[in-house]
Amino acid sequence: MNAEDKQKSDTIISTKDLNVWYDDFQALIDVTMDIPEKSITALIGPSGCGKSTFLRTLNRMNDLIESAKTTGSVLYRDQDIFHSSMEVSELRRHIGMVFQKPNPFPMSVYDNVAYGPRTHGTKSRAKLDDIVERSLRGAAIWDEVRDKLRQNALGLSGGQQQRLCIARALAVQPDVLLMDEPTSALDPISTTKIEELILQLKENYTIIIVTHNMQQALRISDGTAFFLLGDLVEYGSTDIIFSTPSDKRTEDYITGRFG
Amino acid sequence: MTRKKQNTMQENIKRKRVERIIHGIFLMLGLITVGCVLLITIYLVVSGIPAMRTIGLKEFLLGRKWASTAAEPKYGILPFILTSIYGTSGAILLGVPVGFFAAVYIAKIAKGKIKWLLQSAVGMLAGVPSVVYGLVGMMVLVPWIRKLFKVPDGSGLLASIIVLAVMILPSIIKVSVTALEAVPPEYEEASLALGATPIETYFRVSVPSARSGIAAAVVLGVGRAIGEAMAVMMVAGNAPNMPSLFESVRFLTTAVASEMSYSSGLQRQALFSIALVLYFFIMLINAALNFFLKRGNVKKL
Numbered sequence: 001m002n003a004e005d006k007q008k009s010d011t012i013i014s015t016k017d018l019n020v021w022y023d024d025f026q027a028l029i030d031v032t033m034d035i036p037e038k039s040i041t042a043l044i045g046p047s048g049c050g051k052s053t054f055l056r057t058l059n060r061m062n063d064l065i066e067s068a069k070t071t072g073s074v075l076y077r078d079q080d081i082f083h084s085s086m087e088v089s090e091l092r093r094h095i096g097m098v099f100q101k102p103n104p105f106p107m108s109v110y111d112n113v114a115y116g117p118r119t120h121g122t123k124s125r126a127k128l129d130d131i132v133e134r135s136l137r138g139a140a141i142w143d144e145v146r147d148k149l150r151q152n153a154l155g156l157s158g159g160q161q162q163r164l165c166i167a168r169a170l171a172v173q174p175d176v177l178l179m180d181e182p183t184s185a186l187d188p189i190s191t192t193k194i195e196e197l198i199l200q201l202k203e204n205y206t207i208i209i210v211t212h213n214m215q216q217a218l219r220i221s222d223g224t225a226f227f228l229l230g231d232l233v234e235y236g237s238t239d240i241i242f243s244t245p246s247d248k249r250t251e252d253y254i255t256g257r258f259g
Numbered sequence: 260m261t262r263k264k265q266n267t268m269q270e271n272i273k274r275k276r277v278e279r280i281i282h283g284i285f286l287m288l289g290l291i292t293v294g295c296v297l298l299i300t301i302y303l304v305v306s307g308i309p310a311m312r313t314i315g316l317k318e319f320l321l322g323r324k325w326a327s328t329a330a331e332p333k334y335g336i337l338p339f340i341l342t343s344i345y346g347t348s349g350a351i352l353l354g355v356p357v358g359f360f361a362a363v364y365i366a367k368i369a370k371g372k373i374k375w376l377l378q379s380a381v382g383m384l385a386g387v388p389s390v391v392y393g394l395v396g397m398m399v400l401v402p403w404i405r406k407l408f409k410v411p412d413g414s415g416l417l418a419s420i421i422v423l424a425v426m427i428l429p430s431i432i433k434v435s436v437t438a439l440e441a442v443p444p445e446y447e448e449a450s451l452a453l454g455a456t457p458i459e460t461y462f463r464v465s466v467p468s469a470r471s472g473i474a475a476a477v478v479l480g481v482g483r484a485i486g487e488a489m490a491v492m493m494v495a496g497n498a499p500n501m502p503s504l505f506e507s508v509r510f511l512t513t514a515v516a517s518e519m520s521y522s523s524g525l526q527r528q529a530l531f532s533i534a535l536v537l538y539f540f541i542m543l544i545n546a547a548l549n550f551f552l553k554r555g556n557v558k559k560l
């Protein structure tokens with residue numbers, strides 16, 4: 001695959017000179033990055049380098065942090081997400097998010113998945129049933145919860161909860177899925193399940209995933225971005241980043257001599 | 260055994276004894292509380308039952324006429340019971356929506372100075388003595404009702420309801436705010452990330468998550484309203500009529516308070532019976548409160 005060409009042809013999110021501050025502390029420095037559609041992009045780097053900040057900027061979840069200030073631009077399908085005409089809730093509907101810690105609502109499994117569609121106006125019971133089943137199947141958890149749809153989601157295991165959260169995100173039919181260390185709280189079996197799931201989701205979604213697990217990045221991602229102290233040090237196809245990185249710092253980090 | 264070891268053993272025994280004594284003191288203090296409750300309960304039951312017996316339970320609870328000082332006295336407390344129930348329900352109907360939205364606003368929407376201002380106002384409202392509520396109600400609210408509705412006297416059930424509604428606001432708001440602020444932010448983030456607007460998030464996620472705390476707040480409000488005497492005494496008019504919005508009415512609380520000082524004999528005993536009925540209502544409300552608190556994530560207040 002010619003990474004250069006592919007990125008040019010179907011970029012879905014593109015940041016330019018993106019800077020984010022928390023009060024006086026600069027968490028992202030001039031990050032310029034094009035993310036291709038229907039691919040998996042991994043964000044790696046030591047703790048505190050700004051991966052979550054970058055991710056949360058893409059769907060403007062960072063707006064919730066009062067001390068955060070942002071400059072530069074982020075284009076989603078060529079639209080400036082910071083433009084005043086951009087409806088934030090609409091943006092988040094297109095750019096979904098899965099958090100590091102599974103955070104299902106304290107409601108039934110069904111209501112969790114139906115939450116998004118209901119909020120966006122779907123009332124028909126049959127339609128909701130259909131969306132719930134499709135989303136749970138999509139998140140590879142249908143077989144485990146089909147008999148527990150009316151039970152409280154907090155009673156599921158951590159791995160099931162995380163897949164339920166993925167199903168809940170899928171239910172609003174997003175375009176992009178942001179995942180912040182989605183497997184860091186899970187056991188190896190659940191992790192494998194979610195990795196397989198992410199690979200499947202690539203067919204229809206663009207996925208940007210933060211991970212501290214180098215093996216995971218290597219296993220599932222097409223492109224990898226290495227951050228260090230708010231800088232995007234190196235970004236390219238995963239194969240190249242992991243085999244022949246051009247920056248010494250990338251190599252040090254990947255080989256574990258660092259951070 | 261070495262001397263040192265012996266010493267430490269003696270130390271230990273001493274410390275254990277001190278522990279036991281302190282434990283005993285705490286237990287005693289705790290028992291004093293329990294003792295007070297028991298004492299009040301027993302006293303009320305013992306002094307409240309005789310009049311009910313003499314008058315007849317049905318006659319007493321369902322009698323529509325209270326004329327304790329008449330030549331042929333009547334002891335029916337249905338007017339008081341209904342007034343207390345209607346008055347409390349009215350106050351809840353009026354106070355809960357206002358308190359609820361105020362709580363959502365304070366807990367979730369208001370920021371900085373405005374939040375501080377609102378919270379201080381609620382705190383001050385909670386600290387206003389009930390006689391002051393009564394005074395303001397009497398001097399401002401009652402004449403206002405008289406003029407607005409063109410009735411001969413503004414005091415009555417409506418004035419009481421309004422005063423009670425304001426009085427229960429602070430406890431409803433405070434308890435609801437506490438419950439709403441205890442909702443884990445992850446829930447709200449998840450909702451926002453799904454494309455829900457902030458307002459949608461508050462009402463579809465935050466409020467349902469805090470519902471047992473909010474229910475507890477309402478029950479607490481009911482308890483305050485039904486137990487209030489001083490303020491309603493000043494705006495209710497205090498005649499033992501069956502409840503009606505613009506007529507002088509008497510509550511269970513004020514029925515006891517207004518006749519106690521000059522009562523005697525069966526009349527006095529009947530007042531104790533009224534207190535017992537009131538006590539019964541309060542116990543019911545307490546049970547409801549405990550039920551909601553146990554079910555919910557809110558701390559006991």
Ligand SMILES: Nc1ncnc2c1ncn2[C@@H]1O[C@H](COP(=O)(O)OP(=O)(O)OP(=O)(O)O)[C@@H](O)[C@H]1O
Nearest residue numbers: 022025027046047048049050051052053054065067
């Ligand atoms: N709400 C905040 N207020 C102030 N500083 C913050 C805030 N959130 C993050 N930071 C700072 O910004 C920097 C980047 O944080 P971020 O969470 O993006 O790092 P990260 O790469 O995701 O780290 P990790 O791998 O540990 O999750 C850190 O130095 C952090 O201390």
Ligand SMILES: [Mg+2]
Nearest residue numbers: 051052053180
């Ligand atoms: Mg992070």
